[in-house]
Amino acid sequence: MNKIVSSSLLVLSLVFFNSCKEGNASEKVKKENIITAKKRDVEITKGSAEIQFDITEYDFGTVNEGEIVEAKFMVTNSGKTDLVISNVQASCGCTVPVWPRTPIKPGDSAEVLANFNTAGKPNRQAKTLTLITNTARGREVLKLKGSVTPRVYTDDEIRKRIKPLKKN
Known part of the structure; x- marks a missing residue:
């Protein structure tokens, strides 16, 4: 039994070490494939949509807690094909984005809105x-x-928010 286990380990070791001798994967890639891929990528980006913004950062100044701030960003498609905004993700649940769900044609503009609820965010x-x-x-x-x-x-608001302790 011991000889079978030893023999199996020896065979597995030989297979493992021989598989590593063939070099790394980047040496196996043909140079003409790399050139073809680069040309393809350039062609793809030539015809892709391009996006421009009137502003990329909205400073809402100073507001009181509890107010809802609405930020407007004007988006323009400066590319050659339709611009599609498939999703907008806010960094937290207190900010709700609104964006155009239909493609924006080349040369056209649309608004992306963000409503930020300042309640609990001092x-x-x-x-x-x-x-x-x-x-x-x-x-x-x-x-x-x-x-x-x-x-x-x-003081009255604080008293209303504090619940009295229950007696046992």
Whole structure:
């Protein structure tokens, strides 16, 4: 039994070490395939949609906690094919994006909106929107920033929020 295990380990070791002798994978790639791929990539990006923004960072200044800030970003398709914004992801649940669901034709513009709810978000704030597009980069990032003045509660509001302890 011991000889069978030893023989099996020896065979597996030989197979393993021989498979590593053939060199790395990058040596096996043909140079003409690399050149063809680069040419293809250049052609793809020539005809792709291109995106331009009027601004990429919206500073909402100073607002009071509880206000809803609406940021508007104007998006222009400066490419040769339709611009598609397939998704917009906000950095947190307090920011809700609204974007055009239909393709933006070359030369046309549309708005991307972001509604930021400042409730429970006092002090300095910085939020991002990540646009997923059919541009060469594929992702674009827009930013919102500003300061939220904390809400000041009256004594009566504080008393209403504090629940009395239950007696056993």
